[in-house]
């Protein structure tokens with residue numbers, strides 16, 4: 001049966017999409033991709049000469065029209081989003097509209113840019129004795145952030161943080177974070193993680209704004225914040241030789 005597949009394209013590199021996602025694109029009759037961020041090379045997985053739409057130039061109704069008409073003609077649609085579609089993907093409104101029309105759909109997850117950014121700097125968000133929590137958030141832009149999630153309040157936890165959609169407001173980011181984080185807190189800015197023109201800045205909260213401006217980074221970047229970037233930590237229990245678990249008996 002024909003269906004709409006919401007597919008996470010991954011952070012950029014063509015081979016960072018899942019095998020399942022790539023196979024669906026290969027067979028799809030219609031591709032709708034988020035042109036502002038999805039790497040166009042991903043479209044070349046298609047073997048069917050699919051009709052291609054760039055959703056950056058379309059509104060929600062137009063996207064839904066294409067999806068509905070295609071399914072009516074028994075076609076398969078690959079709706080391609082950047083990273084993982086469950087994070088700032090604006091897919092819920094599409095799924096709910098399809099649901100209301102009785103159109104079947106499925107979501108194929110992807111590698112989000114926040115995990116790609118951690119990989120780029122070769123760091124682990126959840127270090128024992130440092131933090132066991134990752135906060136994914138953003139500064140409010142045209143989309144509001146609920147009051148209870150103000151950046152300065154989230155910063156109170158001193159957890160590992162990944163800030164999406166915020167590098168263009170870097171002064172505000174620093175102002176809010178320094179309410180609770182020390183200015184010596186390590187920060188990484190990863191622009192276009194996994195793209196050929198990936199850029200990494202490692203610095204501290206105190207000089208973050210200056211560095212971002214120096215490198216002229218205004219969009220498509222992750223800001224990672226927290227002691228996980230440079231710190232002393234405890235070894236994991238999972239691989240401790242004295243620790244037993246389901247699959248291994250400790251010494």
Ligand code: SAH
Pocket residue numbers: 011012037081082083084085086087088089111112113114117163164165166190191192193194195219220221222
């Ligand atoms: N669903 C996507 C996020 C979409 S919101 C995901 O899971 O990654 C768009 C924001 O994601 C950008 O403003 C930027 O903050 C971040 N982003 C997307 N691709 C990126 C990349 N390759 N490197 C760094 N940040 C990226």
